[in-house]
Amino acid sequence: MVKTRFAPSPTGYLHLGNARTAIFSYLFARHNDGRFVLRIEDTDRERSRKEYEEMLLKDLEWLGIEWDEFYRQSERFDIYREYVEKLLQSGHAYPCFCTQEELEREREEAQRRGVAYRYSGKCRTLAPEEVEELKREGKPFTIRFRVPDGEEIVFEDLVKGHISINADDFGDFVIVRSDGSPTYNFVVVVDDALMGITHVVRGEDHIPNTPKQILIYRALGFEVPRFAHLPVILGEDRSKLSKRHGAVSVRNYREEGFLPEALFNYLCLLGWSPPGSEREIFSREELIELFDLKDVNSAPAVFNREKLRWMNGVYIREIISLERLYEAILPFLESAGYDVSDEDYVKKVLERTRDAYDTFTEAVEKLRPFFVDDVEIAPEFWARLEDMRSYDVLSTFLRKLEEKELNTPEDVKALAREIQKELGVKPKEIWHSLRIAVTGQLEGVGIDILLSTLPKERMVGRIQKVLDRIS
């Protein structure tokens, strides 16, 4: 049975690149009716924080990624110890008493000479008595894996194809730190093997680690899983997407008013597309049905915020239900301080305006006239009102409103026609006068929609205020 995992280290909010890795890994498992494991990689005691883990889980849940099994590496140290012991016994690993300062010096030396650095292997040949002696002295030590000389390690990557790396390119590496905690390259192998992971899906920044891990699999007698290394996501400047590129975490997009459905869909299309298809909008079920690792592009992709924005707009205006839209946007309207106590009114507004915004933060701006008592009119718009025959238009509008109900955009249009006939003004003057008076802006949702939805008192109040001022 296929089993994949997502193994983030808890160091903050979920990064877009990791989110996509999680999505691909999840999709692959689901596509194959397999299982999906979430494993928190918190072996680094210095950097791992419980609250980071919580943020991570929340982001994952928000994206709708569900896991079948959950593990935390910090709770498995006993298991790792057992396997370290095995490697020590079999001679695949040995204690190393070199200090960080010494190693640092060697590294600098190598750099100066322009050669690739690798651990010298100084402690490889320590006699058992020497080891005992040093331990008795209480000297701190790490445990290193003994890398066989000159071995060519090859594997067939599901995304990248044939990859070959020579073991001479890296020296004996640390598998247990001097504080006794095991390192990533070691625990990842033990966990993946013990958890029965069949396909290791992760970022391509892990390619250099893979041969080290393969060596450990073999030394421990484990079966080597299949690997799929996903290309990284790049920023506009084509360097790895990072904080300096601005909004790079799932949380950023959530807070800016993007829908998880849209972000999920967009991320899938970054580096993957169903073969031969020209569609772009897919439901989660379709993605599960269509996704395959072999169709993942092997070149890195640049994250394009504008396209995500467009896609979010498509979801808002034609994919999700009104009910879903209401539920998702409500927190945004609330935190803007809008009065959303009348559910039917809010829904009516949303139903009539959903084609006017691409994100919820944008929606908050555009919907302001529907939810606040007063709008602010910028100075330059006052001038516009003076230029046009706004006074006549607005007063006529108010007068006619007394004996009319505006229930649909059509009603508003009919009324505008009447005003036009009566005053002989240009249509644009009518619309612009009304728009400025009622919204304070010259852009926004259709004014016919606004006027047929907005409660009469609010409309009248705003217009009256304008009339008082320009009379």
Add this chain to the structure above:
RNA sequence: GCCCCCAUCGUCUAGCCUGGCCUAGGACGCCGGCCUUUCACGCCGGAAACGCGGGUUCAAAUCCCGCUGGGGGUGCCA
């Protein structure tokens, strides 16, 4: 420096494996038009790419080699 990976419009990509159907298709963005008595949505049209050089072949975006360019790694981080 060394190791590994990659290379189609500005961006995401289809096509590449199994050469000819490619005058290279779609999408975002951009530009122009239509619809519209306002604003959007929508619709129609346009500009825009096979990095370069060698091969192989009747024929190469597609196969091979080199170059260039880009990315990743080079930790007692993951």
